[in-house]
Amino acid sequence: xxxxxxTLGVRNGGTATASSIPAFVPETMGEACTGERCYRCDxxxxxxxxxxxxxxxxxxDRIARRQHGPAGATMIHDGAPMNFACNITRGxxxxxxxxxxxxxxxxxxxxxxxxxxxxxxxxxxxNVEAITETxxxxxxxxxxxxxxxxxxxxxxxxxxxxxxxxxxxxDQMLLLGRKSAxxxxxxxxxxxxxxxxxxxxxDNIVTLHMPRGDIADYLGLxxxxxxxxxxxxxQDRIIDIRETYSVEILTPQGLQELTGNS
Amino acid sequence: xxxxxxTLGVRNGGTATASSIPAFVPETMGEACTGERCYRCDxxxxxxxxxxxxxxxxxxDRIARRQHGPAGATMIHDGAPMNFACNITRGxxxxxxxxxxxxxxxxxxxxxxxxxxxxxxxxxxxNVEAITETxxxxxxxxxxxxxxxxxxxxxxxxxxxxxxxxxxxxDQMLLLGRKSAxxxxxxxxxxxxxxxxxxxxxDNIVTLHMPRGDIADYLGLxxxxxxxxxxxxxQDRIIDIRETYSVEILTPQGLQELTGNS
DNA sequence: CGTACTCTTGAAACTTCTCAAAATGCGTGG
DNA sequence: CCACGCATTTTGAGAAGTTTCAAGAGTACG
Numbered sequence: 001x002x003x004x005x006x007t008l009g010v011r012n013g014g015t016a017t018a019s020s021i022p023a024f025v026p027e028t029m030g031e032a033c034t035g036e037r038c039y040r041c042d043x044x045x046x047x048x049x050x051x052x053x054x055x056x057x058x059x060x061d062r063i064a065r066r067q068h069g070p071a072g073a074t075m076i077h078d079g080a081p082m083n084f085a086c087n088i089t090r091g092x093x094x095x096x097x098x099x100x101x102x103x104x105x106x107x108x109x110x111x112x113x114x115x116x117x118x119x120x121x122x123x124x125x126x127n128v129e130a131i132t133e134t135x136x137x138x139x140x141x142x143x144x145x146x147x148x149x150x151x152x153x154x155x156x157x158x159x160x161x162x163x164x165x166x167x168x169x170x171d172q173m174l175l176l177g178r179k180s181a182x183x184x185x186x187x188x189x190x191x192x193x194x195x196x197x198x199x200x201x202x203d204n205i206v207t208l209h210m211p212r213g214d215i216a217d218y219l220g221l222x223x224x225x226x227x228x229x230x231x232x233x234x235q236d237r238i239i240d241i242r243e244t245y246s247v248e249i250l251t252p253q254g255l256q257e258l259t260g261n262s
Numbered sequence: 263x264x265x266x267x268x269t270l271g272v273r274n275g276g277t278a279t280a281s282s283i284p285a286f287v288p289e290t291m292g293e294a295c296t297g298e299r300c301y302r303c304d305x306x307x308x309x310x311x312x313x314x315x316x317x318x319x320x321x322x323d324r325i326a327r328r329q330h331g332p333a334g335a336t337m338i339h340d341g342a343p344m345n346f347a348c349n350i351t352r353g354x355x356x357x358x359x360x361x362x363x364x365x366x367x368x369x370x371x372x373x374x375x376x377x378x379x380x381x382x383x384x385x386x387x388x389n390v391e392a393i394t395e396t397x398x399x400x401x402x403x404x405x406x407x408x409x410x411x412x413x414x415x416x417x418x419x420x421x422x423x424x425x426x427x428x429x430x431x432x433d434q435m436l437l438l439g440r441k442s443a444x445x446x447x448x449x450x451x452x453x454x455x456x457x458x459x460x461x462x463x464x465d466n467i468v469t470l471h472m473p474r475g476d477i478a479d480y481l482g483l484x485x486x487x488x489x490x491x492x493x494x495x496x497q498d499r500i501i502d503i504r505e506t507y508s509v510e511i512l513t514p515q516g517l518q519e520l521t522g523n524s
Numbered sequence: 525c526g527t528a529c530t531c532t533t534g535a536a537a538c539t540t541c542t543c544a545a546a547a548t549g550c551g552t553g554g
Numbered sequence: 555c556c557a558c559g560c561a562t563t564t565t566g567a568g569a570a571g572t573t574t575c576a577a578g579a580g581t582a583c584g
Contacts (some may be wrong), residue, residue: 097436100524105436119425155417162424163381169431174359174367176438177482220439227532262362
């Protein structure tokens with residue numbers, strides 16, 4: 001049986017060098033950023049704001065509790081009561097499900113601007129862990145509900161966010177169920193690249209904000225296979241691995257063709 | 263490279279013996295079924311109804327367009343404009359994403375009572391195909407929106423349905439990324455079993471409403487591996503394959519232990 | 525400058541896939 | 555009602571891809 005189970009402690013607590021992973025600090029998040037204080041990338045989710053009138057943004061500020069945590073910290077344990085939502089404002093976060101024998105599936109990564117806690121369940125069904133040093137804002141669900149009652153568009157916005165997540169979850173199912181290792185890694189690199197380019201310049205540098213183990217558990221592979229595949233992409237002059245966490249895409253088109261998508 | 267690409271025509275159009283697949287006809291769907299005509303399993307989604315006052319159920323009836331189609335029919339093509347939602351009332355339906363070279367990932371199965379079209383996208387991001395003969399109801403999104411405007415709970419209900427789907431999508435990601443073939447097939451059998459037992463008696467018979475190829479594409483395996491795994495489960499006296507589409511679970515606990523979940 | 529961790533590389537093992545053929549099941553026509 | 559033909563399912567053997575185990579290289583930090 002194929003099992004990639006390693007010492008659990010190492011995976012969860014690899015905090016020693018975790019600080020060397022570059023934290024994602026967006027320069028600008030959307031065009032509405034103002035100099036002194038950027039409302040959109042601060043306490044509020046961009047998606048959230050867009051469905052509220054300006055007059056309510058102050059309320060959103062008041063109900064938000066700012067938090068920050070060190071790299072490696074478990075922000076939310078699987079099964080924790082879900083009475084708040086969360087908006088990432090700095091750093092990188094991973095969502096994961098764990099099997100009892102230690103096998104892990106990373107179901108997603110969150111970067112600044114991403115929102116967590118769309119669902120209305122009793123408990124969180126996954127672990128939420130900080131990969132790098134993180135800043136985030138908590139919103140009590142009760143307060144958010146109050147807001148949602150007055151502004152149906154907010155609820156609609158939440159529904160649409162859930163739908164986008166569902167869509168990308170199904171893409172990931174295709175990746176995990178039918179793609180080869182090469183296709184998975186290629187897809188992943190382009191995916192991270194595109195998410196970063198939402199906010200930042202348009203050079204071809206992809207900054208990975210997570211160690212190889214997280215990538216492996218996200219792609220349903222082992223660390224070794226991820227590493228080997230990256231090496232192969234480098235040898236084939238598709239990418240250049242400038243540092244461990246910094247990859248340059250030499251031929252975006254070539255990488256795209258390796259993803260298996262069209 | 264491992265690729266399970268077979269003649270596309272066979273997979274999509276295997277209508278010759280498709281009629282031999284047992285269609286799912288729920289005897290009772292929830293306790294609210296009345297004799298003469300079961301409102302809940304007819305035109306309306308149970309989930310939908312539960313958030314509406316009785317007085318509006320008539321409206322729901324009026325805006326619903328009943329449809330039915332033969333086994334093997336493509337109900338909705340990937341990319342089709344999404345201007346309606348859909349409630350399955352009879353039969354079995356599969357949702358699938360296709361890669362350009364023919365590899366397929368089945369992202370879900372729909373049975374009576376299941377709802378389709380939660381998302382508000384321009385186009386459907388997957389294929390919707392009838393496995394067996396099917397009956398379903400279409401709701402125009404405009405009409406549904408009108409209803410949702412007056413009843414915020416309906417919108418909340420839709421959000422919760424989307425969240426449940428998201429949750430099960432993440433479970434499926436764990437299955438596809440980290441589970442062995444034996445664990446996948448065991449998980450699948452128990453999953454179908456539990457979904458059926460929502461509505462029907464509590465014997466240990468699982469009726470599969472889809473051919474092996476659909477199961478394989480759902481579990482990220484090949485037909486042969488699914489077949490071999492079922493054979494192994496039979497030899498180990500975990501299940502009994504009474505007919506191709508009818509499996510008896512001899513030891514539910516034994517099967518549960520093979521799923522890898524705790 | 526050494527230690528600890530992660531990442532990379534190599535070789536062997538294992539699981540699953542591919543290819544091929546036989547068996548089974550179903551619908552049709554005699 | 556039975557035989558035939560077609561499609562699906564099962565079974566077998568070999569091949570391929572990924573994992574596992576193991577060791578070495580690189581990097582960060584005290």
